[in-house]
Amino acid sequence: MSAPGEDYGGLAPDEYARVLEMLGRRPNAVELGIFAAMWSEHCSYKSSKKWLRTLPTDGPRVLQGPGENAGAVDIGGGLAAVFKMESHNHPSFIEPYQGAATGVGGILRDVFTMGARPVAILNALRFGAPDHEATRRLAAGVVAGIGGYGNCVGVPTVGGECSFHPAYNGNILVNAMAVGIAPADRLFRSAAAGVGNAVVYVGSRTGRDGIHGATMASATFDDEAEQQRPTVQVGDPFTGKLLIEACLELMGTDAIVAIQDMGAAGLTSSAFEMASKGGLGVALDLDRVPQREEGMSAYEIMLSESQERMLMVLRPGGEEAAEAVFRKWGLEFAVIGRLTDTGRMVLSQHGRPAADLPIRPLADGSPEYDRPWTRTPPAPHATISPDNRDPVAALRTVLGGPAGASRRWIWEQYDHTVMGDTVGGPGGDAAVVRIHGTARGLALTSDCTPRYCLADPVEGGRQAVAEAWRNLTAVGARPLAVTDNLNFGDPERPEVMGQFVGCIEGMGEACRALDVPVVSGNVSLYNETNGRAVLPTPVVGAVGLLDDLAARTGMALPGPGVALVLVGETRGHLGRSLWLETVEGREEGPPPPVDLAAERRNGDFVRAEIRAGRVAACHDLSDGGLLIAAAEMALAGGVGATLRPPLDDAVAGLFGEDQARYLLAVEDPEDVLERAAAAGVPASRIGGTGGSALTVEGHSSISLDELRDLHEAWMPAWIAGG
Amino acid sequence: MKAVVIVFPGSNCDRDARVALEAATGRPAAMVWHGDPDLPPADLVVLPGGFSYGDYLRPGAMASRSPVMQAVIRAARRGVRVLGICNGFQVLTECGLLPGALLRNAGLRFVCRPVTLRVETADSAFTGGYRPGDALRMPVAHHDGNYFADAGTLERLAGEDRIAFRYLDNPNGSAGDIAGILNGDRNVLGMMPHPERAADALLGGTDGRALFESLAA
Amino acid sequence: MKARVLVMPRSGVLDPQGKAVAQALAGLGFEGVAAARQGKVIELELAETDPAAAEAALAAMCERLLANPVIEDYTIEIA
């Protein structure tokens, strides 16, 4: 939630004035708390919605765009892929294990609330500098927490990303994405219907978890201050797993009219959203809410963020069967109210009215700001003197340091093989998860390059989408749609707002050009400490489809005697490159420009070649450029390779981060090159496989064993404190 | 062969086990809820992987006390084969069908990675499809797989040829690199690695398949 | 000198393990267990011989490592 001001329970003065006008009286404490929660940045998207509306959200495959718990796209065979990404940045900074764990729990709920069985989790992590005093502890806790929840519920964590930068010292980012599969014609939604229908609470009991600290500190509530002190949310993945099974079991019947998980602002926002979407009212008896502790106030019950809870509207007569399902799974079940035709939310506790608020006006009347913003000035060109330093020495630095080192230490703590459908787990481009019981698969990835976004938000926004699209393409998948998690600093600062606006502009363009609508997402603002904002980090999570798992590829080189073909144009763009940052220690220059037409042309070409079975291995070029990609492919395949630098300036040719490029291992290069020429796609043969070393022609070489040790050593050594 | 898979609250490899069993036997496997006091007639009972009861208190502790386990113990005593994988192994040691205990991994972290196992004995219905010395690749995925037993027990296990598998690359600190053990009657096997996740070429290996096939034979 | 540190979930903080233990005990037929909470206990063997100094050192260890003040409370017991 946003950082509320001191007065009016967190509302701005003009927002409070609007409350007075809407009610025609002063709100009581509970009502004020509800307004503050519903109109918080987190729940109302007041700073961002003007811009979110500019993103493309529709397409022939879209079954559900933004606005529900998760987005959904048609994946054929009568099935839908349901997915969304969400942040748990602030809670993870306060308590890394529980913050990350509850982040995973929350995003899983968003997905199974739609009627989908969760099949995969991804995570995008941003930590501060490795040598910052808090980073090690935070990283260890966050990774353990993500694993702790996902492993226990038995949903494989198949991919993600992780990077470090001092801008995250005071604000780490923990974004989790969940993907599920549902029958396409049985998606569940949250709009309440049927006056008189039961409003039902299921899951865990309500405690004083996560009630917003700053709101709690407001003048009205400091009576029993100690007792009311909010507590950190603790995840209970065991109950989470039971809740998944119980909900999916009940969803197999026709008992449910509408369902909504209790996420941020708990019962308040779930009840409000269900009623307002259905144009109805709701009357709740708070005494019936299952409570973990004695003496909880109406305010606490309404604003608790206890985990593993859901709200449902049931069909008349469905209550008994539903209760039996939840009892069988050992979960709470309580009818806590009814839908009404009054259009109001009426709460009672201990037989007395506790709140009475109009639903539609509160929902529709939520503030929307057109925050002032300034466009990020173009980054001056970085002068990089061309020289012929040894590219292999630079490779050692990049691959053996925090930016380029293997993330194995992270993903080995995640069960990525449970559910028996992980065809491609972490360590490749996109992860590939089989659609259970079929020969088809989903390709999944998450990407963002914040250092590009900082230098040029529009290019950075474009690039995040393009890289995600490329990762899907690199395994042979057809990109379907994306979700996003927009992590930025304080939107009340025009520079930050300018970054936000720029990134969205770039993302929207790329989504249109690459035909991937945004079907869900999340915005996390105010990620800053003492006026220092995080790097603009619009993480893109993308989902693609493989119609035939046999026609896919991975990045492992297949063996000796295969040609390496570079697809896409190499200009040697070193501005904002990993090389410039890690080898030269300079964060300078504009990021590489993204040519969306070239992305599309090159990607469509590569995908067609993969599907035709002409590609033995493929890796898209991103962070670190060509030589890093070649090294990763050689390590994955356990076979060496020799590479000819594509430019005279070897460093620029090997480390430039020009976009829209792929490195392919192919049996018949002439054939592929001919086809590329016919399609207008730049491609050239730049080397071949063999031996047990990676060699740069005209320079030096490094054995795979040494390369592997370098690549694998950094992260475990760092965590161990070395 | 009639196989039964027990579902505890928090089991999460129950479906995976069923898929592998059905592929090997060509017959549907029955899923039995932990609260059932009885088992349907079966030749094989599988206790699947997962986090029964969240692994709270001790992994497998609460599951080993569920109603269905009394029936499983009786069946095992009658000679019905019982296979415990991962959390199922933990349940088997907790209920006393197998000796020893599974402690927290020596590295204190959850570990999910492919490991290499050496088949130590082919003398059981589970391992009859392998030869002693065979090296098998299959994944582990656990937080508490560090096998412990007192010296006497370890000696007896080895002396009675009851060590089914040892790790060649011990991922968790297990005593004697033990990855799986048999009971004295050789009809109960507990193992930490997941053979059901290594029974499909698409998922990167089929070394686990022979275990299910030899049970089905 | 031997010492013992007890680290418990703070009151109000959800304790899924304790909840599961209470339920399991009830399931086994143990009646009258109204609530259970689970924490950890760390037994330490200290070179320090002065109780007051030991207590101070233990408090520092709890603050820095043994307990997580956001969700846990600790108690120090010196033998």
Next chain:
Amino acid sequence: MKARVLVMPRSGVLDPQGKAVAQALAGLGFEGVAAARQGKVIELELAETDPAAAEAALAAMCERLLANPVIEDYTIEIA
């Protein structure tokens, strides 16, 4: 009546958590920690009011569920 059950790794049983605690304390500069062992503490709220009866019930709970005799010893403390 409140009671407390302490469950510790038996001597001779490897205690990776205790070992890690001792190492981490040394790493943080706490000297003179010769050894550390980590176990569990379970605090129970019992309906029983007779200490002897409570003790007997707790012993039964430990035997049946709370401790695993292969690896753990338990101690019962009644408030």
